[in-house]
Amino acid sequence: MKNKDALTKEDKKMLNSIFLRSFTIFAGRSGGQVRQHAAGFIYCLLPAFNRYYKNDPEGRRQAMVRHTMFYNITQNLGTFAMGLVAAMEKENSEDPNFDAHSIVAIKTALMGPMSGIGDSIFWGVLRVIAAGIGINLSLQGSILGPILFLLVYNVPSIICRYYMTYAGYTVGSNFISEINRSGLMSVLTKGASILGLIMIGGMTASTVTFTSVLSFPVSGSDPILLQTYLDSIFKGLVPLSLTLGCLFLLKKRVNINLIMFGVMGLAIVLALFGIV
Incomplete structure (x- = not known):
């Protein structure tokens, strides 16, 4: 040395x-x-x-x-x-x-x-x-x-x-x-x-969140919660899909600001329709 x-x-x-x-x-x-x-x-x-x-x-x-x-x-x-x-x-x-x-x-x-x-x-x-x-x-x-x-x-x-x-x-x-x-x-x-x-995987799991409040009423039973079914398929499925989607767009050289505004716009639309 x-x-x-x-x-x-x-x-x-x-x-x-x-x-x-x-x-x-x-x-x-x-x-x-x-x-x-x-x-x-x-x-x-x-x-x-x-x-x-x-x-x-x-x-x-x-x-x-x-x-x-x-x-x-x-x-x-x-x-x-x-x-x-x-x-x-x-x-x-x-x-x-x-x-x-x-x-x-x-x-x-x-x-x-x-x-x-x-x-x-x-x-x-x-x-x-x-x-x-x-x-x-x-x-x-x-x-x-x-x-x-x-x-x-x-x-x-x-x-x-x-x-x-x-x-x-x-x-x-x-x-x-x-x-x-x-x-x-x-x-x-x-x-x-x-x-x-x-x-990166740990950061994705801890910082990217998605919780749906959408439910489907069932006669004579508790309503079906969309989030419950999503979690039963793959916990964190939506955050992972969103992260991979953003990564795909970045690789296609889509401007990072457009991606950010796109995610914000999607969140607003989903909130207006009562999905999140």
Whole structure:
């Protein structure tokens, strides 16, 4: 494993640029909820793309397109993914047999665990401690309240961002080379893909809901509820069908806004007819 001292001057210049650009990542939400901070991620990695694909415009274009996929990690730790991706893009630019799909797969696999750790530490613990200190001092009329709040929260955050950028790159360059040679890359890629599908399935089941209130009266018996029969066939059948339908439309390059308004319109129509 390389340490920071083993990095070249160009390596450090590139990583410092990625670190500084990481503060702008939340400004890059042009893709809305679908892509989250993908545009910001691409902007942060431009120093790596421009360096490793300097004489390969098509390779640089493919690298940028590759990272237009959904991206969202607690950014206090997200620079680790940036450093790791930079190391993987370096391998991809040098090795024609490198699987470029593994770059996105590994990045995607990091999102859940790193966001869970980052949110717990920085949002759940550090921010609360900083706010507690700042509020107590502010209630006493001290100007140190807001100042200490910003310092207690941001100093550890900035330090973590900086060192995680280097950690991702120094660990990544050796790590990626070794697992690529050993064949573990294909295993990790497959595992990351399975994990991503599990996460999407869980999100679909928990966030996409459909409950029908439509019932059919039966003489001398309780009315027949449509929802009961739908659940007996396949619980979550309608949400799953709706999700797959939206996916089909996205693959057909239908504008995401049209799909959203279409779903809203369908919901209004079903509500007017007393179905939901």
